[in-house]
Amino acid sequence: MIDRDFCKDFRTAFEKFAEEFGKANNCVIELGAINFNSLAGTFKANVSGVEADSGDKESAMEREFYNYCRYFGLEKSDYLAEFKYNGDSWQIIGLQPNRRTYPIVARNKRNGDERLFTQTIVRHIIRDEEDED
Numbered sequence: 265m266i267d268r269d270f271c272k273d274f275r276t277a278f279e280k281f282a283e284e285f286g287k288a289n290n291c292v293i294e295l296g297a298i299n300f301n302s303l304a305g306t307f308k309a310n311v312s313g314v315e316a317d318s319g320d321k322e323s324a325m326e327r328e329f330y331n332y333c334r335y336f337g338l339e340k341s342d343y344l345a346e347f348k349y350n351g352d353s354w355q356i357i358g359l360q361p362n363r364r365t366y367p368i369v370a371r372n373k374r375n376g377d378e379r380l381f382t383q384t385i386v387r388h389i390i391r392d393e394e395d396e397d
Contacts, residue, residue: 266305271298274305282309325358325369332361336368336383338390346373347389354379356386 275295282293296308313324329343336359346355353373360367366380 265302266300267302271300271305274298278309328361329356329359332359335361337387338368338383342390345390347386347393349381349385349389354381 275298278295282295286292290313292312294310294312296310298305298307300306326343330340333340333342338356338359342356344355344357346353347370348354354370355373356368357371357378358369360369360380363380366382368381368383368386369378370381370386371378
């Protein structure tokens with residue numbers, strides 16, 4: 265029978281396995297909510313890659329930006345580039361290449377919020393600002 269105690273034990277065992285596997289394979293595995301009834305249970309596991317030498321999300325995003333920037337009309341030098349949009353200053357902090365419409369991740373310099381942008385908007389803004397200099 266699957267009950268709350270079973271799910272707690274499962275989570276503990278899975279997290280132990282995920283930590284060991286993640287260290288060996290430079291990734292992070294996180295277990296989401298477990299839904300269950302007396303006969304069955306389901307859960308979602310998320311796997312993300314981690315920079316081997318630092319384990320830092322920021323360095324993994326940087327590496328991904330460098331790998332994919334040319335496919336989105338950007339250059340490696342555009343990483344951490346700043347641009348203005350709707351009166352706020354934004355800084356490019358990464359790419360999400362699986363998102364074709366809004367692939368560019370930028371952080372608001374004022375409040376730290378992250379937002380996704382289209383490649384067309386960011387490319388035009390960055391190039392226009394370069395032309396003004």
